[in-house]
Amino acid sequence: MRFWTGLALxxxxxxxxxxxxxxxxxxxxxxxxREDCAQRYNHDLAIRxxxxxxxxxxxxxxxxxxxxxxxxxxxxxxxxIADLSAxxxxxxxxxxxxxxxxxxxxxxxxxxxxxxxxxxxxxLNTRDHFSYASRGMAWKQxxxxxxxxxxxxxxxxLxxxxxxxxxxxGEVLALKGDDDAAIRDFSDALRVNPRDWFxxxxxxxxxxxxxxxxxxxADLSAxxxxxxxxxxxxSNRGEVYRxxxxxxxxxxxxxxxxxxxxxxxxxxxxRGEVYREQGDLAxxxxxxxEALRxxxxxxxxxxxxxxxxxxxxxRARAMDDFNAVLALPARTRWExxxxxxxxxxxxxxxxxxPSTATPGLPTAPADPxxxxxxxxxxxxxxxxx
Numbered sequence: 240m241r242f243w244t245g246l247a248l249x250x251x252x253x254x255x256x257x258x259x260x261x262x263x264x265x266x267x268x269x270x271x272x273r274e275d276c277a278q279r280y281n282h283d284l285a286i287r288x289x290x291x292x293x294x295x296x297x298x299x300x301x302x303x304x305x306x307x308x309x310x311x312x313x314x315x316x317x318x319x320i321a322d323l324s325a326x327x328x329x330x331x332x333x334x335x336x337x338x339x340x341x342x343x344x345x346x347x348x349x350x351x352x353x354x355x356x357x358x359x360x361x362x363l364n365t366r367d368h369f370s371y372a373s374r375g376m377a378w379k380q381x382x383x384x385x386x387x388x389x390x391x392x393x394x395x396x397l398x399x400x401x402x403x404x405x406x407x408x409g410e411v412l413a414l415k416g417d418d419d420a421a422i423r424d425f426s427d428a429l430r431v432n433p434r435d436w437f438x439x440x441x442x443x444x445x446x447x448x449x450x451x452x453x454x455x456x457a458d459l460s461a462x463x464x465x466x467x468x469x470x471x472x473x474s475n476r477g478e479v480y481r482x483x484x485x486x487x488x489x490x491x492x493x494x495x496x497x498x499x500x501x502x503x504x505x506x507x508x509x510r511g512e513v514y515r516e517q518g519d520l521a522x523x524x525x526x527x528x529e530a531l532r533x534x535x536x537x538x539x540x541x542x543x544x545x546x547x548x549x550x551x552x553x554r555a556r557a558m559d560d561f562n563a564v565l566a567l568p569a570r571t572r573w574e575x576x577x578x579x580x581x582x583x584x585x586x587x588x589x590x591x592x593p594s595t596a597t598p599g600l601p602t603a604p605a606d607p608x609x610x611x612x613x614x615x616x617x618x619x620x621x622x623x624x
């Protein structure tokens with residue numbers, strides 16, 4: 240398992256945050272009220288100004304669109320959708336409102352409606368980098384990573400300084416197992432915004448998976464200093480400490496990750512590994528059971544629980560977990576490595592053939608590999624363009 244998903248990936252939460260500023264309000268001209276309706280920083284002011292315009296002109300589609308986008312930025316998605324739908328009804332060629340409504344649907348987890356709106360926005364404006372990036376995020380949430388990558392590539396081609404798109408593309412690349420490319424994208428996102436804790440955490444996780452532990456520790460600590468509620472970075476930093484054999488520090492971080500987000504299966508798996516290394520097999524088993532309740536087909540958690548059962552002398556249950564891993568379809572390099580580990584352990588238990596490396600893939604190491612990739616945190620919006 241890699242500590243990402245899907246996001247989460249599929250995402251473990253409804254959706255990641257929107258690229259807020261990329262879909263900022265359109266200038267309208269014609270006086271201070273229209274300027275206030277179009278401004279991108281003070282959303283309450285924009286809502287008041289747009290509402291004033293709509294009292295004077297109830298069919299002002301431009302004002303509906305800007306007010307709807309301001310409501311979106313305040314995470315008031317149902318109201319945003321109502322306003323944006325009114326804007327589209329007045330002007331069916333309003334690409335801006337289609338893109339903003341699509342993003343509102345995405346944030347509500349209504350991914351098919353979101354993609355439909357992004358399709359329409361892009362058809363009306365082929366240079367709409369916002370809609371390409373948000374559609375890429377929606378495809379990622381549907382675990383269609385190649386489609387996600389194509390849309391994010393297009394968004395970045397249209398706007399090479401689109402930091403939010405670099406961060407999300409970095410996550411997609413990490414999910415596909417290309418940590419070197421992911422690190423480059425996270426670094427580009429940080430070039431645009433050095434305080435982007437989302438990309439710091441993502442880059443730290445990729446460094447951790449490459450076993451570049453000092454670089455990982457620096458990035459993850461920086462992410463936590465910027466956002467102390469970042470459970471993802473606490474989980475990954477805890478795993479870095481475990482790999483460095485600093486088990487007490489690992490437990491502190493993993494406990495904090497679980498307090499911040501009790502749905503993080505990775506933190507339970509990693510903490511279970513710490514407990515097993517400390518010889519506390521009962522606690523290890525409890526954590527691994529919880530990890531598998533949260534993520535029932537997680538390769539690493541199954542192998543780790545099998546190892547724990549083996550340490551407890553429960554050969555039958557250990558073999559059950561190892562065989563469960565072999566019964567799952569391996570879609571990534573690290574999942575294949577976990578299957579190699581399971582085969583080896585079955586052979587050692589006298590219950591299977593010796594482990595054989597899959598052609599083109601490295602043989603699984605004798606020591607347990609680091610847990611893998613599960614959901615990234617909610618991405619913050621980039622600074623206004």
